[in-house]
Amino acid sequence: MQKVKAHINKGKTIKELIYNAAKDFPDNNAFRYKVNGVITSETYSQLIHDMECLGTSYRKRGFQGKRIGIIGENCFPWYLCYLAAVCGGNTAVPFDKGLTAVELETCVNRSEVKIVFYDSKISALVDEIKAKVSDEIQFLPMTGEQSVVPSMIEEGEKLMSEGDLSYRDVVVKEEDIAVFLFTSGTTNDSKIVMLSHDNLASNVRDMHEMEMFFPNDVNMAFLPLHHSFGLGGVMVFLAAGADNVFCDGLKYVQKNFTEYGVSVFVGVPLIVENLYNKVMKQIEKQGKMKTVNTGLKISNGLRKIGIDVRRKIFAEIIDKLGGSLRLIICGAAALDPAVAKGLNDFGISTIQGYGLTETSPVLCAERPDNLCAGSVGTPMPSVEIRIVDKDENGIGEIIAKAPNVMVGYYMQPEETAEAIQDGWFHTGDLGRIDNKGNLWITGRLKNVIVLKNGKNVFPEEIEELIAKIPYVAECMMFTREKHNELVLWVKITYDKAAADADGLSKEQVAEIIADGLNGVNEIMPKFKNVNHFILTDEPMIKTTTQKIKRRMEMAKIDADWDEAKGYVAAAKK
Numbered sequence: 001m002q003k004v005k006a007h008i009n010k011g012k013t014i015k016e017l018i019y020n021a022a023k024d025f026p027d028n029n030a031f032r033y034k035v036n037g038v039i040t041s042e043t044y045s046q047l048i049h050d051m052e053c054l055g056t057s058y059r060k061r062g063f064q065g066k067r068i069g070i071i072g073e074n075c076f077p078w079y080l081c082y083l084a085a086v087c088g089g090n091t092a093v094p095f096d097k098g099l100t101a102v103e104l105e106t107c108v109n110r111s112e113v114k115i116v117f118y119d120s121k122i123s124a125l126v127d128e129i130k131a132k133v134s135d136e137i138q139f140l141p142m143t144g145e146q147s148v149v150p151s152m153i154e155e156g157e158k159l160m161s162e163g164d165l166s167y168r169d170v171v172v173k174e175e176d177i178a179v180f181l182f183t184s185g186t187t188n189d190s191k192i193v194m195l196s197h198d199n200l201a202s203n204v205r206d207m208h209e210m211e212m213f214f215p216n217d218v219n220m221a222f223l224p225l226h227h228s229f230g231l232g233g234v235m236v237f238l239a240a241g242a243d244n245v246f247c248d249g250l251k252y253v254q255k256n257f258t259e260y261g262v263s264v265f266v267g268v269p270l271i272v273e274n275l276y277n278k279v280m281k282q283i284e285k286q287g288k289m290k291t292v293n294t295g296l297k298i299s300n301g302l303r304k305i306g307i308d309v310r311r312k313i314f315a316e317i318i319d320k321l322g323g324s325l326r327l328i329i330c331g332a333a334a335l336d337p338a339v340a341k342g343l344n345d346f347g348i349s350t351i352q353g354y355g356l357t358e359t360s361p362v363l364c365a366e367r368p369d370n371l372c373a374g375s376v377g378t379p380m381p382s383v384e385i386r387i388v389d390k391d392e393n394g395i396g397e398i399i400a401k402a403p404n405v406m407v408g409y410y411m412q413p414e415e416t417a418e419a420i421q422d423g424w425f426h427t428g429d430l431g432r433i434d435n436k437g438n439l440w441i442t443g444r445l446k447n448v449i450v451l452k453n454g455k456n457v458f459p460e461e462i463e464e465l466i467a468k469i470p471y472v473a474e475c476m477m478f479t480r481e482k483h484n485e486l487v488l489w490v491k492i493t494y495d496k497a498a499a500d501a502d503g504l505s506k507e508q509v510a511e512i513i514a515d516g517l518n519g520v521n522e523i524m525p526k527f528k529n530v531n532h533f534i535l536t537d538e539p540m541i542k543t544t545t546q547k548i549k550r551r552m553e554m555a556k557i558d559a560d561w562d563e564a565k566g567y568v569a570a571a572k573k
Helices: 014-024 044-060 076-086 101-111 120-130 149-161 197-210 228-239 250-260 269-285 289-303 315-320 337-345 413-419 459-466 496-501 506-522 550-559
Strands: 029-035 038-043 067-071 091-095 115-118 138-141 177-182 192-196 218-220 243-245 264-267 327-330 349-355 362-365 384-388 396-401 424-433 439-444 472-482 485-494 532-536 566-568
Touching: 014 044, 014 076, 014 197, 014 228, 029 044, 029 076, 038 044, 044 076, 044 149, 067 076, 067 101, 076 091, 076 115, 076 149, 091 101, 101 120, 115 120, 120 138, 177 197, 177 228, 192 197, 197 228, 197 362, 218 228, 218 250, 228 243, 228 264, 243 250, 250 269, 264 269, 269 289, 269 315, 269 327, 269 337, 289 337, 337 349, 384 424, 413 424, 439 459, 459 472, 459 485, 459 506, 472 550, 485 506, 496 506, 506 532, 506 566
Parallel strands: 029 243, 067 091, 067 115, 091 177, 115 138, 218 243, 218 264, 264 327, 327 349, 485 532
Antiparallel strands: 029 038, 177 192, 349 362, 384 396, 396 424, 424 439, 472 485, 532 566
């Protein structure tokens, strides 16, 4: 990729950010996407035109001042409907396309939306709830043959040609609520986070100051747009004048990397680790590990004297990932440090970030020139981080003060007051800060297991080690009570395809995992030993960002306890 100057957008609202980008880069592609299998593009000037026309149609139809819901797969119409809403003073309400009919009905009612744009692929789901919600709510298809978007753009274009500039002239204020986002969790106890334009725009500006984004970058909009990480990530690249493309599906990620020339990928650990492991298996299969290791020694030696030839030495590996990939940003959970190091060693900058829906979302991130594998880097320029209620190891709750901290939870003043105290947002996450200012996440406050002797066990710490045992696909620690003591257990989903390929039965896999657990126990204090486990090939219940839903998994474990077969890893003497 030809180097150009990194772009920093100073917009203070979403509307300012997108108009600034269109002014600076009118002919750059803002989006590329497929129509009937053929890639088409939308420049920044075209994006502004379509957004203004669609927004003018919104006003013609009386949408002003109303909340606008959006639900469906990541696609260009999704983001166009979103931009037209927030840049016209509306509040957008993204919904998870994976919701059941009951859940979607609940979310629609709780958020009090009046218009819902939906993907034609979930028409049956929408039809199921239409009769159950207020008949004042309009449901409008945004994709497929019945899509209203083209006709609304045409309607708005005609109105603007006749002098209607009411949409373009809307003044969006920094304090205006841009979006309602649902936190993860069950529908009834999830909270609705209110994020203002200032919340979102300040985080985009921070990202531009802290990282290097270029107008000729190509970003894959892979993470779900109803999630703060996915929604905000696309805005970061739009504000930089970069190109945004969409993935055809999980199994097509590598193919799409090549097809679009993707240079930046924002993802979650599960996807990044799978990509890396797939490439490494290909290298091993081709008998090229010795060549790679030799290349690493040469590359690392040259870097010590200021010569960086990683992308030349490992061009073949980079080609397997599309040939243009230069940066991976990973969040939502901990990335395996070995994977982060491996990708960085090949010349693909791989950084971790940390944040929450309530913080729009990024609080901390590594920088390509300041990596600390295993940590989530340092605070964003506008963010203050503190650790409170520390234990003897310096671990305590992470709290933050920043302009990207939410306005509050919708219709939940008590929960808002509990979360934001004296201007500091209490994340509920546990961590520590090292002597270089890097933040290390150690777990969730609510996940900490307090044993009867008062000692604390952070499950994430042990799960990270268990996940490295052969054939372990995913795991979750939990406790059972025995003789008035809490006993540590772990539920493990094993990789059945890999086991079958190696000719192993479930019982043989259990023996391998038991040995692996013994190894983990040996390096842990005795009170952290996990000697019992449940083994299954059934994937765990997860969020759209691949986090295990612990409470739902725990309920499943309890319900199936009598039928579950437990295994024992006897601690070695």
